Amino acid sequence: MSRRQISHQLPPIPFALNMRRKLRLPILPYEYKCQCNKMFDIYGDHPFNCPNKNHKGRPHNMITNKFSQALAPLLTTANIISPTTTLDKEIQIHLHLPADPTARPFDVSYKPNCDCHPSNVFSMIGYNITITNATPPPPSNQVLPSSIDCITNYTANADISLQDHERNKLNRPNNRRTTPPISGDEVIGNLLHNQMILTPVAIDAHGRLGPLVRQNLYGTPPPDIPPRKQFKPNRPNAKAMYDHATNLPAPIGIFIEADQRWKQLQADQPQHSTASNILWTQPLRSNTFYIYNPTTRNRYRPRL
Numbered sequence: 519m520s521r522r523q524i525s526h527q528l529p530p531i532p533f534a535l536n537m538r539r540k541l542r543l544p545i546l547p548y549e550y551k552c553q554c555n556k557m558f559d560i561y562g563d564h565p566f567n568c569p570n571k572n573h574k575g576r577p578h579n580m581i582t583n584k585f586s587q588a589l590a591p592l593l594t595t596a597n598i599i600s601p602t603t604t605l606d607k608e609i610q611i612h613l614h615l616p617a618d619p620t621a622r623p624f625d626v627s628y629k630p631n632c633d634c635h636p637s638n639v640f641s642m643i644g645y646n647i648t649i650t651n652a653t654p655p656p657p658s659n660q661v662l663p664s665s666i667d668c669i670t671n672y673t674a675n676a677d678i679s680l681q682d683h684e685r686n687k688l689n690r691p692n693n694r695r696t697t698p699p700i701s702g703d704e705v706i707g708n709l710l711h712n713q714m715i716l717t718p719v720a721i722d723a724h725g726r727l728g729p730l731v732r733q734n735l736y737g738t739p740p741p742d743i744p745p746r747k748q749f750k751p752n753r754p755n756a757k758a759m760y761d762h763a764t765n766l767p768a769p770i771g772i773f774i775e776a777d778q779r780w781k782q783l784q785a786d787q788p789q790h791s792t793a794s795n796i797l798w799t800q801p802l803r804s805n806t807f808y809i810y811n812p813t814t815r816n817r818y819r820p821r822l
């Protein structure tokens with residue numbers, strides 16, 4: 519999506535906060551005691567590791583809302599859903615799975631309904647968003663051979679942590695509060711039986727996305743799972759779901775597909791304002807909207 523549109527840009531305060539987090543600059547003038555009795559550090563790592571889960575609740579809901587808003591036009595442009603299709607959020611979804619009728623494994627989901635896209639064999643494709651813990655920075659006295667190695671090591675470690683959280687979502691815990699306990703793997707098995715895909719969306723404390731959703735959005739192949747972290751034999755459905763979510767006909771590289779189709783639409787109809795061009799709509803002055811045509815580089819005011 520174009521960042522020319524103001525709603526696609528980060529507001530100044532969250533932008534400054536993110537930059538300070540990324541550069542390991544203090545975001546607080548001093549430490550203070552958290553509700554959990556541990557210290558809330560000046561770099562802002564503590565809320566990602568705090569046993570008080572309330573810290574992540576609001577960010578989780580905000581990410582879910584924004585992810586859903588961004589996904590709808592993307593899926594429409596990629597021709598995976600029709601323009602009138604709406605995405606469902608957790609609160610609206612009642613799957614009534616036999617293993618656990620109360621289970622709501624998706625934060626955001628949609629039904630692929632365009633006949634020309636191979637993913638329409640699925641009855642539902644859902645995402646479950648999880649914010650991971652902050653990984654501690656390397657010790658200041660650690661000598662790294664070069665900055666390239668440093669980046670490679672750091673991102674590899676970040677990906678392993680993100681993969682752990684993705685797998686935790688597929689290795690759904692058993693619900694022992696019921697008699698008999700509900701098997702988490704049976705719930706995943708119900709999803710597979712109903713032709714549903716679950717893609718965990720792991721996001722780390724610096725905004726890095728997990729390998730599964732990176733493949734889903736950008737087509738980047740996920741790194742191999744280390745042998746010691748493979749799915750256990752008593753989790754056959756978790757392994758099957760991982761395979762379904764990472765292979766065709768599941769959507770892979772939605773951004774690439776959307777980009778190719780958008781370019782094709784521009785080539786076919788260069789003088790017309792397509793639905794995709796609306797993405798370029800931008801407010802130049804308050805309450806005044808113009809549509810920007812990237813082909814002619816003209817702006818014009820739509821008649822509303």
Ligand SMILES: [Zn+2]
Binds near residue numbers: 553554564570
């Ligand atoms: Zn705390």
